[in-house]
Amino acid sequence: MSHLQRHSGPQMSSKKRFLVTLYSPTTLLAAWMPLFSVTLFHYLTSHEWIEAHDVLRRLYYLPIVVGAVQGGLRGGIFFAAVVTLAYIPHAFFMPHHLDPAKGIEKILEIGIYLLLGAIAGYLADKERKQRQRLEVALGEREALQTQLVRAGRLSALGQTVAGIAHEIKNPLHSLLGTSEIVDPVIPKDCEERKLWEIHVSEIKRLQNVAERFLSFARPSDAQMQPLDLREVAGRVQSLYGAQARQTDIELQSEISSSPVAVRGDRDLLAQLAINIFINAERALAHTQNRQGIIRFTVGATLRDDSIQAFLRIENNGPPVDVGHVEDIFDPFYSGTDSTGLGLSISSRIAQQHDGFIDVANDGLGVAFTFYLPAISEAELDTSNQESEDTQ
Template identity: 30%
Template sequence: MNKKVIVIDDEKMILDLTAMVLQHRGYEVFTADNALDGYEIIRREQPAIALLDYMMPRVNGLTALREIRQRFPSTYVIMFTGKGSEEIAVELMKAGAADYILKPFSNANLVDRIDAILRLRSIELRNRELLEEREKLLEEIAEWNRELERRVAEKSLELERAHAEILQNEKLAALGHLSAGMAHEIRNPLNSIGLFAQILRSGVEHDPEMVSYTAKIINEVERIDDILVRLLATSRRSPFQLRSIHVQEVIRQVVASFEEQARLQQVELVTEQVGEPPAILADGDELAQIFTNLIANALFEMRDGGVLEIRLEHADRLLTVTVGDTGKGIPPENLTKIFDPFFTTKEKGTGFGLSVVLRIVKTYGGRIRAENRPGGGTRFVIDIPLG
């Protein structure tokens, strides 16, 4: 227990007498004949009790009491006063005095009062420590809860993404079986229609109107055949040739092919490469198809200008490509549908482009996700394993 006591009184006899009594009872005593010196001793020694005279020159006892309680809250103050009015007692207690002693006082009364205040101080300081510990524990519990909620949210998001990937895989597998059968069943009569249309055209060459009709039939046949080719591409890999490919070179070539369109639309093309990613074993045409689809979609959404950003980086055996635009973004309800075959918001779209992108990314063991950018626009993030 802290048994340091400071006596602040402008009467030397009180200082000497009080110091002698308290030292005899085992207290470590410090004295000061004015409040300013007393502040410095309290700051340096941190006594448990300050015995403070009510009437002093320079700084009076009431002012000193308030100052000590504000600056040194762990030092409890007992006031000496020669005025025993009830008003002064109330004023002192309101200002923060732990007790007050009337002059003249007996040695026994002085010691008993100090012992009582020390016990009170010990209890209150312990309670304060317990409250601080309680607050600290509550904050730790709150932090644990926040961390638990964050981890649950992360795991829930991972499960949602895994579930979405499973559904996408199932859709692509089902589409593969469906498209293969459809292509076979549709192409046979389609070839017959195209053949007979060509025969008809050769027999009506003298009639321009009939020639235009047959030309329209042939064009529609070719359009349907093109749709079938795209449909097959979403689920079945075309003939490919694997070789060592630098993705940054593929991106550069694809971006170059869109430079004129971007200039006409007043779209700024920004490419960024972090480090020097190693080459990967891939088919260059397949990789080009990924970026062609993403850049074409981005430019479609920025017909009145904007910024198209492509960032390439790698870390931890993972190559990451981010393609972002400043268009109007994707409605939240569509974010889980954009990779579905046939899903499109374009008036003349087929809904195959992003399905093909997904199929190619998965071919290389990668992942792709779409998200809306905080400042507006859309961002596609592609992760492809290195090796």
């Protein structure tokens, strides 16, 4: 299960497809069987019956074309060669069962077998490649469509949310201001003091929520620069590591030993990782009698023919509800009573970086992986050099 993932089905290599073709039911029925029967009839039919031999020689086209359609260029040439081998003794060497055609006709016929196999195979390969390209393009289009729908929903919601959050923020500000004035008036040891403290902390909580909603509605522009993705993981660990250990969560790291160069915005990437990390931490609160683990992995991998850097955060908590895998990236969707904005903000940051977030119930239990295009290490070095020079 995945999110905003570019789909491209598994593609068989042409060699493997050829080998599979040799014993596929279609080939057995439509290539091998005609080949054997035509050969048999050829050998058994009296050489005086010239018309029958003319037809039989041409019936050999069938297994060659089927082989080409099924196995491409390799299949076409292979079946043309088998047909030729089956035909040659009958054409030239068996005195009592000789094909009555002229020698030159028979040689030309063999030429046609090989040519037919090659041309039909070439065309079949070309057609197959085109179909694969179309399938990949279609998959990408579907993924893009999902992204656009989500982006549209985000921007409509964003405007509404920004309006509401803004309206709420101003009165909250006054409430907090007045509470600061009132605070010293309330005696430290009176009974109402506790209620008052709840009052003030709830105002602060509301202010935090309004702040989050605003940051969701008004995404900051990304300041892209070459950076090492390992630093992002390091920053999240140093910010939240102590807190995690306090709640008895074990942090593990599998960080690449060489730099993982990407182009990105340090703060936004940290925000993305923090959102995923906090979710992992909260999910672990529900694991009883088991050591909670959160594991960071940073590296690079080949995906869809390009090198992708990735940052994975896994935890051994309960699985993500399979029926809601797509929903969890929607704004305001929450499996708990939280704001439900974390993953939608992260997903938008991923898009700003030409990347995507993949979620799967595997690894330690639940794994969120953020993929983005890798850049060359040289670009990272140049950028570091430049920033040192300007200092």
